[in-house]
Every structure is written in structure tokens, then in C-alpha cells.
Amino acid sequence: MNTHDQPHHPRETTVLDAVPRGLLIDGTWQSAAAERTFDVEDPSTSTTLCAVPDATADDALRALDAADRAQSSWASYPPRHRGEILRRAFETITSRHEDLSLLMTLEMGKPLAESRAEVTYAAEFFRWFAEEAVRIDGDYAVSPNGSGRMLVTRQPVGPSLMVTPWNFPMAMGTRKIGPAVAAGCTMVIKPAHQTPLTMLALGEILTEAGLPHGVLNIITARHADEVMRPLITDPRARKLTFTGSTQVGRTLIEQSARQVLKTSMELGGNAPFLVFDDADVDAAVDGAMLAKMRNIGEACTAANRFYLHRDIAEEFTDKLTRRMRALRLGRGVGDNVEVGPLIDSAQRDKVTELVDDAVGQGARVLTGGKAETGTGYYYPPTVLTDVPPSARLTSEEVFGPVAPISTFTDEDEAVTAANNTEFGLVSYAYTRDMPRALRVSESLQTGMVGLNQGVVSNAAAPFGGVKQSGIGREGGKIGIDEYLETKYIAVGGL
């Protein structure tokens, strides 16, 4: 047994046993019609945690039937009541914070401190949209020629399909479910096959909070395409929202074209992290640790490329390397663990391949650089310097704890390098020069900028990207718009 290979503690078993193991369809927990199941794995030990139903296309269509049947009564539910359901769910998540954090760590691997932060972040989307449900507004105006009136109202889009990722199993659910509930949309949601348990626990919380039957339907499935394609091509579905890779997002957009679905896509990133010569280097290193290591680097927001002004490069690199080397790796439930395993062997292999490619092209390893052996999918915090622009990890999303460093000599060079990517989710910039801060922020081709800040995520802010990082915004004042259609009523006869 190596250091990561611990037996499950009785509390872990209790938390796992409390999760409903079914498909949530029309308010009841059901097994898959074909009685199929698939195993959920603990990535920190590569052992099976439990099995959940493996839905078929028929199960998925039953879920959509339920969502479709519930849509019109749900749309006319008082907004205040919809908000109160979200508020109650927020309170329940808060009261079960510790158990939900443990559950998430078990199925996803991230350290408990990270899971706790995610549960808090996830709950905030329910609190935020509980408050937004009653602020769906409209317009009344006299027509320009004075002879009529123009009414503008906003109505729920309708049954919404949701596909959520494994890296933030709860927050990416609440960021979609919160505005859909507030707007009056029904849902069919498919969590990632690696992390279905957190979503099932969330389904139970929303049911307890009084969400009417059929409003939220959850299907767990091993193979996404088998269940999602029939839903996306069904005329009753009106919207598709997805968080995940750009590659899968492109396919879903293509499939959505058939029914002209309204789509929201929160896709991949390749975040540049710029540190200028006037920056507070210690603050930049703190920010870099967050931007790089939050969620073990398995985040679309993760800093993927570091560009340092040559005058501060050595100081920043030394300090970052020391901090990365000192991080404690281990099973997420362990005391003081700061870096958990990657989600699966495919992800660990991909990180290995990208680091090997960079090293093969001349990059130098300052710390880390080799996958751990033994059970669990561990990759150590890694810093690479002298990374050439041709290295794959400057254009591909690493999704792991690897910080590749390059240097620059002037602002234009830094911004050009930062923008040299098909992605446009988020960038980070550290500078104390205010005109430069604003100039650079405006020039960076990303939907979000962390200015002297290593985390941008906030339920009250519009999260989303430009270029191939996505379509639409989640969270903030405009997050609910993704679930609303604008209707104009031309009033005559006056």
C-alpha cells in the first residue's frame, strides 16, 4: 500500500450511502429501464465507490417527457415562489456543507478545502438567482407614430438540456439550474459520468426544497452521446447548455443546429498570466498559485501560460517554484493535503504527454515533471521554464498542475503572445501602472480578465468567453437572460 492508498473511513461510507442512486424522473428516483449501471471511481485510489444507473435513450426521453409536461405550469408559478425554492436549497446546501464537500472529494479527488470552497461557490448561485427570480422585467412604450403601444415581456425558453463537467460537479450544476429555476424553465440534466453523485445529492436537496415534480430531471449515463443526441434532436427541447471542452462543444453546437436550439457554451480556455516589470511580485506569485493550482489546475480558468517581463522573471520563477515544490500531494480527504489526484488515467497521460513534448523541445523542469506511480492518478506540481512557443502546452489546455514560463520585453509583445490562441476565456495581468492595466485589459481578447487577481469566479459576475471559449454568460445580472426569450406584443386599436 502506498501513501495514497488508504481504506475508506466509516464517515465516507455514510456520506456515500446517503446519496440516492437513481435517475430522477418526474419527481421519483428510478432505475434505468435496461437495469444497467456503471461504476463511479475514487480517483485517489483508483477503486470503485459505488454504482449508479446507466440511462438509455429511452430513459432520457422519459425525462424529457416529464420536463415537457411540467413546463407550462412551472412557467406560471409565481416568481417569488420559484425564488423561495432556490433560497431553501441554498440554506440546505449550507447546512450540509461538510457532507457535500466530502462527497465531492470522494468522487472528484480535489482536496477537502477545495471542495468546501466549491460548495460555498455553488450555493451562491442559488442565493443569487433566488434574488433574481423576482426581477424579470419588461417594457411598455408608445409607438413612435403614437397610434399603438409596444409591450415587451420575457418568458421562459422552455425545457432546457444541461450537460455538466466533472471538475466542478456542484457549481456548474447550480450555475445552470439556478437561473433556469428563476426563469421558469424545466430541465433534463446529465452530469459527467465521473462525478454523478454530487448532482444526485443536489437533486434530492431541490426536491426537498419543494421543486415540483418534473421540473428537474437527472439522468446519469456512461456514454453521453447515447442519451444526449436523441434529446438534442427532439423538438420539445428548446435549449442546450454545456460546460466542457471546445471539441465536444463544437459537436453539440452542430447537433443543436437541427432544432435551432438556443445554446450556452462554456468551453475550454488557454489563460495567459502576464506579469509586468512594475508588478508587486509577491502578490503576483500569490495570484499565480490560485490561478494555476485552484482545482489542481483542472479548471477552464487555470493559468495555462505564464509570460513574465524579463526584469522580474528570475525573482517570480524562484518564488513560484518554491511554493509549487512545497505543496502537499495526497488523497483529498487527508489532513493538510493541497493537491489531489487528477480525475483519471487519461487526464494524467495527457499532462505527461504535454510536459514531455515541452521538455523535448528544450523546456527545463524546475520542479515536478513526472507522473507519480502507484494507485491514484497523481501528477506533481510542475514548473517549466524556457518553454518555446512551439510547445503544445502553449496552445492546448493542460488541465493539470503545470506552470509553463516564457519571458517578454515589452507590452505589445506580451499582449500579442497572450492573444495568440483560438481560446478567449480569461486572462490574468499583474501591473501597478493604472493606464497600462486598463490598456492591457481592453486589449486582451478574453471574456474575463483577472487584474491583479488570480480568481475571477463570482456568482454575481457574468462568466464566459469569446472566440472558441464559448457562447453566452453564466451568473451575474445577465445570467438569467440565457433562460428567457423576449416577446414583443404590438398593441393596436387605441
Ligand SMILES: O=CCCCC(=O)O
Ligand atoms: O472549468 C471551468 C469551470 C468554471 C469554474 C469557475 O466557475 O471558476
